[in-house]
Each structure stands twice: as structure tokens, then as C-alpha cells.
Amino acid sequence: MHQEYTVVEGDFVNAGKASSSVKKTLKQLNVNPQVVKRVVVALYEAEVNAIAHAYGGKVSVDIDSDKIRMVVADKGPGIPDIALAMQEGYSTARPEVRDMGFGAGMGLPNMQKNVDKLNVTSEVGVGTTVEMEVNFNT
Amino acid sequence: MFYHALQVDEPRCIGCSRCMKTCPTEAIRIYGGKASIQEHRCIDCGKCYEVCPAQAIAIKDDDFESIHNYPHSVALLPAVFMGQFPDEISVSRVYATLQELGFAHVMEVESAAMIYADAKNKYALSHADRYPLISSFCPAIVRLIQIKYPSLTENVMPIKVPLDLSAMYAVAELQRRGVPREEIGLFYITPCAAKIAAVKAPVGEERSLIDGVINMNLLYNRVYKHIKDMGKNHQYPPQSRQRLSADAILSTLTNGERRICAAKRSYAIDGIQNVMDFLDKLENEEVEGVQFLELRACDQSCAGALLSCDNRFLCGERMYARARKAAERERNGEMPRDREMDKYKEYLIENSLVDEVEPRSMMVLDTDISKALEKMEKIERMKVHLPQIDCGVCGAPTCEAFATDVVCQRADLHRCVFYRIHLEQTGKMQLAEGAANMMRVWGKDRINGDIEM
Numbered sequence: 001m002h003q004e005y006t007v008v009e010g011d012f013v014n015a016g017k018a019s020s021s022v023k024k025t026l027k028q029l030n031v032n033p034q035v036v037k038r039v040v041v042a043l044y045e046a047e048v049n050a051i052a053h054a055y056g057g058k059v060s061v062d063i064d065s066d067k068i069r070m071v072v073a074d075k076g077p078g079i080p081d082i083a084l085a086m087q088e089g090y091s092t093a094r095p096e097v098r099d100m101g102f103g104a105g106m107g108l109p110n111m112q113k114n115v116d117k118l119n120v121t122s123e124v125g126v127g128t129t130v131e132m133e134v135n136f137n138t
Numbered sequence: 139m140f141y142h143a144l145q146v147d148e149p150r151c152i153g154c155s156r157c158m159k160t161c162p163t164e165a166i167r168i169y170g171g172k173a174s175i176q177e178h179r180c181i182d183c184g185k186c187y188e189v190c191p192a193q194a195i196a197i198k199d200d201d202f203e204s205i206h207n208y209p210h211s212v213a214l215l216p217a218v219f220m221g222q223f224p225d226e227i228s229v230s231r232v233y234a235t236l237q238e239l240g241f242a243h244v245m246e247v248e249s250a251a252m253i254y255a256d257a258k259n260k261y262a263l264s265h266a267d268r269y270p271l272i273s274s275f276c277p278a279i280v281r282l283i284q285i286k287y288p289s290l291t292e293n294v295m296p297i298k299v300p301l302d303l304s305a306m307y308a309v310a311e312l313q314r315r316g317v318p319r320e321e322i323g324l325f326y327i328t329p330c331a332a333k334i335a336a337v338k339a340p341v342g343e344e345r346s347l348i349d350g351v352i353n354m355n356l357l358y359n360r361v362y363k364h365i366k367d368m369g370k371n372h373q374y375p376p377q378s379r380q381r382l383s384a385d386a387i388l389s390t391l392t393n394g395e396r397r398i399c400a401a402k403r404s405y406a407i408d409g410i411q412n413v414m415d416f417l418d419k420l421e422n423e424e425v426e427g428v429q430f431l432e433l434r435a436c437d438q439s440c441a442g443a444l445l446s447c448d449n450r451f452l453c454g455e456r457m458y459a460r461a462r463k464a465a466e467r468e469r470n471g472e473m474p475r476d477r478e479m480d481k482y483k484e485y486l487i488e489n490s491l492v493d494e495v496e497p498r499s500m501m502v503l504d505t506d507i508s509k510a511l512e513k514m515e516k517i518e519r520m521k522v523h524l525p526q527i528d529c530g531v532c533g534a535p536t537c538e539a540f541a542t543d544v545v546c547q548r549a550d551l552h553r554c555v556f557y558r559i560h561l562e563q564t565g566k567m568q569l570a571e572g573a574a575n576m577m578r579v580w581g582k583d584r585i586n587g588d589i590e591m
Contacts, residue, residue: 076264
């Protein structure tokens with residue numbers, strides 16, 4: 001099953017729309033609640049990243065009987081040093097974003113913690129793509 | 139399967155669908171001109187009862203007369219019961235009247251409110267890994283979490299509520315005075331349906347200590363009538379009643395638990411829609427650093443309960459007035475009598491734990507994930523063709539609920555009036571057949587007149 005969502009730059013009001021919708025779907029599929037939680041937390045972080053750092057993007061979700069694959073692709077400044085960005089607390093968020101309670105430098109580490117597979121590819125000046133996979137049977 | 143305290147009284151039901159549209163868990167459908175409640179979705183919140191114009195939602199309470207089966211019948215009252223009476227009827231007068239009506243003993247369940255608070259604080263100390271902890275107080279909320287927020291069931295504190303703690307106290311104290319258990323009958327005077335379900339089918343326990351549940355409205359009528367009948371000069375029996383502390387009196391109102399909990403950050407949320415909005419956020423981990431949540435299904439908590447006969451704000455203010463008096467007594471050094479229960483505090487706290495709250499999700503389409511996926515794809519395809527205006531003419535509350543019912547073979551697609559008109563227009567269905575479909579959902583007599591004047 002395939003679902004797609006659009007993320008708009010700076011639209012913090014609607015952060016979490018994609019993850020909420022995916023959550024409802026996984027509940028209906030009888031996926032273990034703790035697994036659902038991990039998926040939702042990781043996807044929410046990725047959504048917020050695309051809203052806060054990039055110029056918006058697209059979330060596509062593919063669900064089959066044993067796993068969920070999520071790809072969040074943004075058009076944005078890109079990440080020059082991915083290894084650095086993966087470190088807890090490292091953040092390039094603007095002060096106004098931090099004032100809204102985002103940008104604590106926990107986004108990518110939190111995704112890493114909650115998914116079974118994480119792949120971040122980025123090109124400076126073009127955009128970043130975050131691919132995540134979570135297995136249902138752990 | 140699941141016990142419920144609410145049921146549709148079919149002969150009375152006029153099939154108006156108000157209940158279907160108001161039910162927060164989409165548990166109601168209309169078929170054959172009557173409402174029916176889907177057991178696995180109902181949380182006994184009673185919203186259907188509130189909106190029914192025909193009194194067709196019945197509450198399964200127990201007969202008042204059964205109190206006479208026990209030499210030591212105990213009335214376990216919620217403090218909101220006192221909040222129903224006009225100012226000129228005192229708390230003492232209500233206690234005395236209940237004794238004249240046949241109860242051997244009368245106590246308010248909030249006598250155990252402070253012990254409940256202590257039990258929760260003690261649990262919180264050793265369960266920081268489960269923050270935010272959710273109060274077990276409101277049984278409709280516990281059931282809501284079980285069916286709709288299965289990932290949050292482990293946040294619900296598995297702790298006996300004041301009703302159960304005060305019942306344990308009553309039994310222990312009467313037995314200490316030499317009364318055999320079989321002579322003790324514990325009757326809870328309930329302000330809502332969810333509490334009945336909690337007594338008849340407790341979550342996390344085999345069975346409840348409570349022997350019967352009496353409808354608060356019915357008892358209010360009896361007490362009020364007795365007081366009026368007896369007149370001003372009647373000599374009521376002397377009785378030594380429990381005095382509640384201000385904190386205990388306020389504990390069932392919104393913020394009542396929150397204001398006395400030890401948590402650093404906590405929220406008190408009332409009204410089931412408000413609770414659902416918050417739990418949606420919480421489930422996504424969008425809310426951080428919360429330690430305790432007091433969640434109540436009714437607006438203004440128990441003052442706004444189903445069987446609270448007076449206006450929720452009038453009832454709430456009477457309780458505040460009583461609490462202010464109690465606070466003054468406390469300031470003057472008169473100890474509130476509910477401290478008597480402190481003799482049993484250790485025993486009660488030690489026995490306050492129940493089993494963990496188990497999830498029982500209503501949302502699951504199929505336990506086999508491949509089949510569930512197939513169903514979900516069908517639902518998505520079907521939804522595109524449904525009108526998406528949630529008119530309810532199919533007998534389901536929303537187009538999405540209807541599509542789910544159709545895919546799970548609980549409803550026939552021909553119940554959608556828009557789809558039928560499409561079939562009629564394209565010559566695939568005769569008018570008579572369409573009308574027959576309409577009558578299957580709404581009853582034979584619904585299409586019955588020339589409306590134009």
C-alpha cells in the first residue's frame with residue numbers, strides 16, 4: 001500500500017499530519033503498538049526537518065505485510081557533513097525555529113534510534129533524502 | 139463479549155440517529171429503524187444517553203430494593219451526589235435520610251481520595267520510565283485508551299480508584315466490628331454508566347467487591363421526596379458522619395487530582411473530545427516532559443456526569459462551597475474525619491494494585507496483516523466514490539466508517555443513497571429496489587407521506 005504527503009516549508013502548524021495518518025493506518029493493520037510508536041516518532045522528526053530546514057518536500061510511505069518504508073525527500077540546502085548531523089545536539093536550526101521548540105539537534109539521532117534501517121543522502125544546494133525502514137516483526 | 143452498562147431499548151428507539159452522530163468512538167449504527175451499539179467499540183461514556191430524545195438508551199443499574207437483602211447495607215456515595223441538593227438540604231440531612239431509607243451505613247467514596255493520591259504518588263516514584271502516568275480514575279477514559287490508544291495502555295496507573303478503596307475499607311472495618319462478610323452489602327450510587335461497567339466488568343481485576351450499583355438520579359428522587367414528605371419538624375436519627383477534607387471533596391472535579399499530585403508537570407483535561415485531541419498528540423510524542431495526566435470523559439468531570447441531574451456548574455459550585463467550609467475547619471484545627479481511614483492506610487495502599495491495563499484495539503481490520511492490507515486498499519478505493527459528506531443515510535456515522543463496514547462485510551454498499559441514485563440513473567436499479575434499501579436501514583414507516591402542503 002502506498003501513501004504520499006506533501007510537506008510545506010515553514011508550516012509547523014501542520015507538522016505531524018503525515019505521521020498521524022500513518023499511525024492510524026498501522027493501528028488498523030494490527031501492528032504492535034510499540035512498533036507504531038517508533039514509526040510515528042521517526043517520521044515526525046523527518047517531517048519537522050523538512051519543514052524547518054528545507055523548502056518543503058514529499059513524504060512517501062510504502063507498507064507491506066512485514067515492514068514500512070518511508071522516504072522523506074526535500075528540496076533544500078542539503079547537509080554538508082552527514083556524520084556530524086547524526087550527532088546528538090548538533091543543530092543548524094535558526095533561532096526562530098529553536099524558539100518554537102524545534103531544532104534541538106535530536107532529529108536525525110532520534111530517527112536512528114527508532115528505525116531498523118536509516119539512509120540519509122544529501123547534495124548541498126539541492127536537497128536531502130531520508131529513507132527509513134521499520135520491520136513489524138521484531 | 140464485553141460488558142456494557144448502556145443498551146438500546148428497542149421499542150423506545152425512534153431511529154433518529156442522534157446517538158450515532160455523537161458517539162465519540164463511532165460505535166453506533168442504524169439498521170431496521172433502530173440504533174444498535176457495537177460492543178467492541180463502546181466505552182460506556184454515555185454521550186448517546188445524553189442526546190437521545192426518546193430515553194431509548196437504558197442504563198443497566200440494580201434494583202434499590204436489593205439493599206434490604208443485607209443487614210449491613212452500605213451506601214457508597216460519590217461527593218457529587220451532595221452537589222445535587224439545593225443549599226437548604228444539608229449533607230447531614232442527606233446522610234440521615236439515606237439511613238431512614240434503609241441503608242445501615244453511609245459513606246462517601248472520596249473518604250479514600252487521599253489514600254488514592256498517596257498510592258498514585260508511590261507508584262509514580264518507582265515508574266518514572268512510564269511517564270506520563272495516566273490516572274485510572276475515569277473508567278470511560280481507561281476504556282477509550284484500551285480501544286483507541288493501545289500504545290498508551292502501559293501509561294495507565296493500575297491502581298484501585300477511591301470507590302474500590304473505600305469498599306475495601308468498609309468491609310475491613312465492619313469485619314473488625316464482628317460483622318460477617320455475607321451480611322455486608324456494598325452499594326455504589328453511580329453518577330455515570332462507565333462506573334457501572336467498571337463494577338460489573340472491572341479492568342485489571344477478576345471481580346469487584348461492590349454488590350450492587352444504584353442510579354444516582356433514582357436515589358436523588360427518593361431522598362428528595364422523603365425529605366419533602368417528612369416536613370420540617372421530622373426528627374432524623376442521630377448519625378456520626380464522615381467529614382471529608384477540602385482536597386477530598388474537590389478530587390472528583392476537574393483539576394481535583396492534579397492539584398494534589400506530586401508531579402512537576404501535569405495536565406487536567408475534561409471532555410472526551412479534548413482528551414482525544416490530547417492523546418493523539420501524546421501518542422506521537424509531540425508532548426514532552428509530562429509526568430501526570432488527569433483525564434475525564436465528562437465536561438466538568440463528575441459534576442457533569444450523565445446522572446448528575448442538576449446543571450454541572452451549579453453542582454460544581456456547591457461542591458466548592460462545601461470544600462471552602464471544610465478548608466476553614468481544617469484551618470481552625472478540626473481534623474477532618476476521613477483521616478480515620480488512615481488506620482487502614484497501609485493495608486489499602488498495599489492492596490491497591492490491579493493487573494496492567496490491556497489493549498483491545500477496535501481499529502484492527504484483520505489480525506492477519508496481509509488481509510488487513512487488502513481490506514485497507516479496498517476501503518481507500520471505495521472512499522473515493524463515496525460522497526464524503528457523512529450524511530449518515532447509510533446508517534453509519536461517516537463515509538469512512540461505512541466503507542469499513544462494507545469491506546468487513548457488516549454492511550451492504552447499496553445502503554449508500556448516492557450510490558443508489560447513480561445505479562438508478564444508469565438503469566441498473568429500479569426505484570422500488572432503492573426504496574426497499576432505504577427502508578431496510580430506516581424502517582418501513584420512514585417513507586410515508588406527502589410532505590408538500
